[in-house]
Amino acid sequence: MATRNSLYSGRIDKKEPSALDIAVGRIGFRKRFGINEEIYGANERADYFYKVVSGYVRSYTVVEDGRRLIAAFYLPGDIFGLEPTERHLFSAEAIFDAEMLVINRNEVMQSAARENTLARDLWAHVANELHRTQSHLLLLNKSASERVAIFLLEMGDRTRHDRTRHRDEIGLPMSRQDIADYLAVTSETVSRMLTKLENTSAIALRTTRSIVLRDRAGLEQMVI
């Protein structure tokens, strides 16, 4: 009953490289993608999956009426596109110039048949994706200001490790429109909610792409 699944941090504390990380490092080869370049398209065969070396990725689908829904952002270190289905459900693009490790799925699956820890890691990865998607579902049940607050906290958590100095300053690699399509609101609404949060001193907008969480507790309060 005491539901505790409101926020998705997206980062499982990893002390040491997992069997999946090792397999990916062994099997994968590097490939660069330019800004807005497609990594794979929806409905393509999911023969390969990816690990972000540098840059950022958005996974999305364009609905029939033209609207776009971003299902996830992937940050350096994240693995994505590892679908248990035959084909990719979503498309993926580089948000900026980015570098990926490209991994052949079958190779990994064959290794997993022999290596139990790897099989367990694959299972855990899908579990994680499922968890992420379920959190996204909960997000879409909230008001616009809550969605923005949740998004900021999520990004803060996921980028915490590469911030040594100011732990509450987060760099947003994506545009307002990207954020809007992730939160299923308009970019105008994202803007308004950000200024509203700034007016209540919950955050500070250093530049458009750099935001300081001034009152993390207050933000967490509003998403409960």
Add this chain to the structure above:
Amino acid sequence: MATRNSLYSGRIDKKEPSALDIAVGRIGFRKRFGINEEIYGANERADYFYKVVSGYVRSYTVVEDGRRLIAAFYLPGDIFGLEPTERHLFSAEAIFDAEMLVINRNEVMQSAARENTLARDLWAHVANELHRTQSHLLLLNKSASERVAIFLLEMGDRTRHDRTRHRDEIGLPMSRQDIADYLAVTSETVSRMLTKLENTSAIALRTTRSIVLRDRAGLEQMVI
């Protein structure tokens, strides 16, 4: 690019029982649940999972502000609660008196370590849950009337096999409020959209719990 993931049928055509079905039949024991009885709660250890023998199940979470989000309905034959995570994320209740097969997860996992087809089935099951959840995400990006239409088509598909006579008459086991919490709208809105669909002759409301899809093509049109 040609995104084809708008609708989720929830039913993989199964010619013969899968390895998972067989394992479940071997390991599981039967248990009855009364109306609205909790099968498991969010945050409980996910040591067991379930297969619906008869009756219907809702999987849901209650958000902090009291609203409820139903993540899925499970029908006879469906397996649910097989989380790759340590603990259940959602709660599950019987919608009516229902009978379940209760399966010990570890037992199945151990079998899967020896039996490749079973391991593949487990993987496929999680894939299916992920797919279902992603479809639900897309659903929440639509207008209220589209959501209702999608829901009706989905229920029509999922119950097709146990309708011999009128293939377009569907029995809804759940209340309007349940439907509303699944579609993330109010029950009033569900009512209104149903009467709207009836007025346009897309459906007929035989009774509140029995709906006839009179113009399936028209419904599919409006959800594209």
Add this chain to the structure above:
DNA sequence: CGACCATTTGATATGGATCAAGCGATGTGG
């Protein structure tokens, strides 16, 4: 039959979308 709860229908309120204009940052060519 009567009580109770679910459902439908109606009236009003409101959060966010839409339409539109201003502003700011970034880059380009003179």
Add this chain to the structure above:
DNA sequence: CCACATCGCTTGATCCATATCAAATGGTCG
């Protein structure tokens, strides 16, 4: 190095879909 064009972001005004509040109707079970 500056004028200017461009694109993304913010702010403002209005509109609309759905929520909310409220009442009427219907269905179910004692």
